[in-house]
Amino acid sequence: MKNLIVANWKLNPSTQKEAKALFQAVKKKAKVKNVEVVICPPFAWLAEGRRQAAEGGFILGAQNCFFEEKGAFTGEISVLMLKDLKIDYVILGHSERRKYFNETDEIVNKKIKKVLSANLKPILCIGETDEERQAGKKSEVLEKQITGGLKGVLRENAKTVVIAYEPVWAIGTGNNCSVDETMSSVLFIRKIISKIYNREIADNMRILYGGSVKSENSGSYIKDAGANGLLVGGASLNAEEFIKIVKSAE
Numbered sequence: 001m002k003n004l005i006v007a008n009w010k011l012n013p014s015t016q017k018e019a020k021a022l023f024q025a026v027k028k029k030a031k032v033k034n035v036e037v038v039i040c041p042p043f044a045w046l047a048e049g050r051r052q053a054a055e056g057g058f059i060l061g062a063q064n065c066f067f068e069e070k071g072a073f074t075g076e077i078s079v080l081m082l083k084d085l086k087i088d089y090v091i092l093g094h095s096e097r098r099k100y101f102n103e104t105d106e107i108v109n110k111k112i113k114k115v116l117s118a119n120l121k122p123i124l125c126i127g128e129t130d131e132e133r134q135a136g137k138k139s140e141v142l143e144k145q146i147t148g149g150l151k152g153v154l155r156e157n158a159k160t161v162v163i164a165y166e167p168v169w170a171i172g173t174g175n176n177c178s179v180d181e182t183m184s185s186v187l188f189i190r191k192i193i194s195k196i197y198n199r200e201i202a203d204n205m206r207i208l209y210g211g212s213v214k215s216e217n218s219g220s221y222i223k224d225a226g227a228n229g230l231l232v233g234g235a236s237l238n239a240e241e242f243i244k245i246v247k248s249a250e
């Protein structure tokens with residue numbers, strides 16, 4: 001199983017020129033043995049990303065998509081459009097979507113099913129807030145987000161799902177989760193997946209860590225915490241730093 005390093009550019013950069021330069025800088029050096037590199041730019045830069053990805057070096061992903069395929073849904077983007085752009089992965093249920101756009105587990109579940117029906121690979125983001133963690137509710141929250149997000153997803157489709165464990169308190173704070181705590185969360189996530197599906201699917205599912213990943217801490221999540229890759233936000237906007245992270249997953 002290849003390690004998966006996913007760049008989540010969020011609402012950056014602001015110009016096509018900058019996006020193009022960032023794609024180019026990453027592309028040149030992102031080919032690393034045993035690592036799959038996925039870049040998820042904002043929708044506006046997907047077409048530029050498609051041109052660049054065609055030359056190799058990285059795979060293209062999206063940060064979200066809607067659960068209807070077409071029609072009167074102003075401002076949305078569909079799986080058919082993503083498929084036409086040859087997108088492979090779609091991030092779904094990111095905590096920023098849950099927080100600022102009121103995405104519930106039910107909405108995330110509809111999106112996951114739609115993405116799977118188009119043969120794209122969903123990256124289901126889950127993670128507890130600081131409050132939930134302090135209240136000892138982490139396991140409960142993770143279980144609810146996993147079972148809710150994957151409700152009705154068949155075993156054969158579950159194989160293509162990637163889970164990103166991103167503690168909300170660790171995102172964009174510089175306060176990354178410790179290796180020990182990440183390891184126990186990754187094990188817990190596999191236990192839940194095993195309960196829903198079976199041991200084989202749980203063992204083979206790619207589980208990523210995300211939250212203030214930098215080149216100084218990235219390697220340890222893969223070497224010591226049992227994660228199969230990383231979801232990188234802020235640090236993915238700096239090509240040099242991002243490449244270091246990719247290399248740490250070799």
Ligand code: PGA
Pocket residue numbers: 008166170171172173210211212213231232233234235
């Ligand atoms: P961060 O973001 O690396 O900036 O903490 C991670 C994410 O939100 O996916």
